[in-house]
Amino acid sequence: MIAFILKRLIQSVIVMLAVALIAFSMFRFIGDPVNSMLPENASAEDRQELREQLGLDQPVTVQFTRFVTGAVQGEFGISYRNKRAVAEMIAERLPATLELVLAAAVFALLLGVPMGIYAALHPKGVLSNMLNVISLIGISVPTFVTGILLILVFSVWLNWLPSFGRGETVQIGWWRTGFLTVSGLKSLILPAVMLGLFQVTLIMRLVRAEMMEVLRSDFVRFARARGLTNRAVNFGHALGNTLMPVITIVGLQLGAMIAFAIITETVFQWPGMGLLFIQAVSFGDIPVMSAYLVMVALVFVAINMIVDLLYFAIDPRLSVRA
């Protein structure tokens, strides 16, 4: 077990270094940031000064080493646009994105898992077929369309929910949360639904397919042959064995949702990391973009690690092998 964790940690470090290299080198091709930072009539001396200030005059290897050592300490340099520490800006925006993703994931799981179980247990049922058709729509319609539709219906026509922003927030330490105020929670609903809707359909279809597979397996038939109640067979025996692949996918999707949040945050003007990234892209703000890329990669790696550890908790077969 410990050997397994160590191995995964080393793998994670390699992955992160690779991402750092990509983040670092890819953004070197975007163009000279100095051009966009200084007014057009700036003198050559001004340019050189800024360049030295930003460390852009150093050799590439030195720049990369500085980038990595900085990143390890949570230091991503100064934003070209805002002239503020990038780490500070990310820390400011991170809670908004994480809360949004968390709410969307909870929404997706609470809806997707029961729907999937129902569809698996009643494969020929009318409701199951309806769920299947609806989920097909959910999976095919682009998220920004559902977002705009949600705004149209619930903000414009019904005027129930706000169409942009986070509402009022409460500061707890460095974390600014929207969970504790009514307007914060109301503002969270539409973006979370938009971000989670695709995941609902994905999780439902996954749970349904996996569970139908498990329901056909020998041990489920044997459990039925022993006269166990349907409840015990379906939920005690079948569901547990369905969860492994579901956890894998949900874990991966959590990472994907953080990445997809860019679209949701743009539609709802949600002040999270995604919006920060979009603004950074339009300005060519390299430190912010590379920091964002590294952050997202870190979240992915961390989630994967947690998923692997969850396997050990669920499947007794693994603890023997490792």
Place this chain on the structure above:
Amino acid sequence: MNTTTFPNSPLLSVRDLSICFDTRHGPLRAVDGITFDLAPGEILGMVGESGAGKSLTGTAITGLLERPGRIDRGEILFEGKRIDTLSAEEMRRLRGRRIGAIFQDPLTSLNPLMTVGQQLVQTIRTHLSLGKEAARKRAIECLAEVGIPAPEARIDQYPHQFSGGMRQRVVIALALCAEPSLVIADEPTTALDVSIQAQILDLLKKMCRERGAAVILVTHDMGVIAETADRVAVMYSGRVVEIGPVEKVVRDPRHPYTKGLMQSIPRVGSNALRLTQIDGAMPRLTDLPSGCAFHPRCPRAFAECKRTKPAALPVEGGHVACHLYQEEPV
């Protein structure tokens, strides 16, 4: 419905049972009017090729037939009561408690995420009103009875920590823990090593004899039947072609199909260089021949065989369904 029970009444009585599958091209009859009785404590072997309908018959008796399969004719009487018309809930109470089942593959028959003890305790408590501690005690006893060493320690282990043979012992313990009076064992040794097979068969036989439980032993291995069963039913293409005491059927088979089966078994001490085999394969359900389903492969077929299905004729201790014996029953 026949509810009277008298001492010599059969434990299980299958009457003209037919199972068909509804398909897009109409119903396909997989089991066609089979009839047999099973006495309490008796071991009946059911032998036949894949697709002969032997497993389906077992599945129908446990009430676990799945759509699109259904019983379309006949009845199943268990302890004098009709069970093929019971509700799902009534049938569930019977399963495990009165009718146990053992499946082919011990490697996949157990839930990998639950300990052996959890699965046993759950089954015991479903059928018997025992507390947690009592059920656990009984589970340990069950494991000891099926010959698992150190059951107190092994009860808390997971299925993957057991070998194939040991897992089949656990499966037998699970099937018998609520003391059913009928056990349907569907190919219980097919997935096991030959050396383990005999042990498991002996165990199954011993356990059922001790409890007075009857067994339907479904297999395609005539050797297994010869060693274990009291009577044997030979199935071909959804029908019982011959049924009778094992020694009788093995020594002196009547039906040409049974004869062919016996000739294809290698015998120790025989100096035949080649084994005779039955030419051809069992017909598909979609393409059944007219009359007796065996006639295209039968070395002794005559005109009548193509025209009508032979009825079951009583012979010494059993029945045979073949036109050869039609006029002058032996």
